[in-house]
Amino acid sequence: MAMTTSFDALTHGAPLVVLAPHPDDESLGCGALLAQAFAAGTGALVVCLTDGSASHKGSRRYPPSRLAALRRRELEEAVLRLGGTPRDILWLGLEDARTAGNPRIPAVIRLLCRTCQRLGAGSLFATLETDPHTDHKTAAAIAEAVAARVGLRHFGYPIWTRWQRPDFRADLTGWTEHRLPPGPHAARKRAAIAAHRSQLEPLIDDAAVSFRLDPGFVEDLSTGPELFFERSR
Template sequence: MRADAFLAAADRLPVASLDDLAGPGGLVVVAPHPDDESLGCGGLIAAARAAGRRVHLIVVSDGCGSHTQSRLYPPEALRALREAETLRAAAILGLRPEDITFLRLPDAHVPSAGPSAEAAAESVAQAASRCGAGAVFVTWRHDPHCDHRAAALIVALARPRMPGVRVYEYPVWGWTLPPETEVGPEPAGLRLDVSAQRGTKARAVAAHESQTTNLIADDPQGFRLEPAMIDRLCGPYERFVAVPA
């Protein structure tokens, strides 16, 4: 199926309750970079926490690839900044610092196989066990970013260690794919109505100031989220593509 048709179909997935989506247990959200959790799953996280569910966030990469030419924020300082932003965003969504694991794998070089990937998969499985997860959420395997694809493969490695746990993928950058890209069969899955959480989600996204403002002003080539991209991801629904067992 072409990417444009797939994503249009994802926009038409049935709307379900949190119980229908995730079952009765906790949730694990796997974000390739600091900010993906807010962009792709901010409404889900906020809704789950408001319902009293346990949520554990795993941030896979160190985020140091967004501003590689900055002298004010060399890698160590940039990593610290992006983790601090994630803590602020997560607090807005209802998470505590102890609900977050930073794996600190290299941005733009997250492995999808080998010892580091296996260790990351074990972290996902352990988090699922600790919070009694009914579902794990990770970026879409066809997102046009190597770390997003690697995160999906890490969760695939973890899945045999999480029997009975549902797995969903959430598109973040999928809408930037060339429309004719082949991405496999028509999506199955569900949408979650997050209209009640839109304000909270928008504040969480805005907490990632290094990605949404000119906070880091000394790297003209540095990454910045476009307002249209934020608007696209902060609508009334979040989309979750089911991954068959």
């Protein structure tokens, strides 16, 4: 079941937390949601799970530590463009693409439980469990555990499944689909996505394996409604 929703219906006026596997997922999947939260003053926190250091493997100019620092700066700029501040970011810095079985995950869950309780958060948004990337699946599992312990509404937002698998909803029986139009926050969302230059432009040109977001994918997520899936209880 799908329905067009509103910011108030999703949050009920309480602070929200967005768990992003990598710097850029927060803007691609939840940019309009975050922009509205910052504009409304209800409070929002962006939690970045990994350091994003695996997007350009083999670069001498941008080895993992330098790339992680660049991506952290890009995340801070994106949040600023959405109306937030660096204080609205919790950078966890786990190694990109290596979260499966990471021994730090239980500590991350405990930290996020305390953080959500301190903020008085009412909802937690994380990548949808159908996304194929291991870090996206880890983020989904962390969010499910935190939401169950703290008593939060848990929403999954699709990134790669939205683009690569038009039939992904077939795996989501028993989930409710909420569609949030970007509305007046579309420009802020587009600007936030553009802040992640390393993922959009040939900024790092010496990598053995280089990643770049497909322009059509970026356009789809920039202009279309944000999708949030909530498991029926």
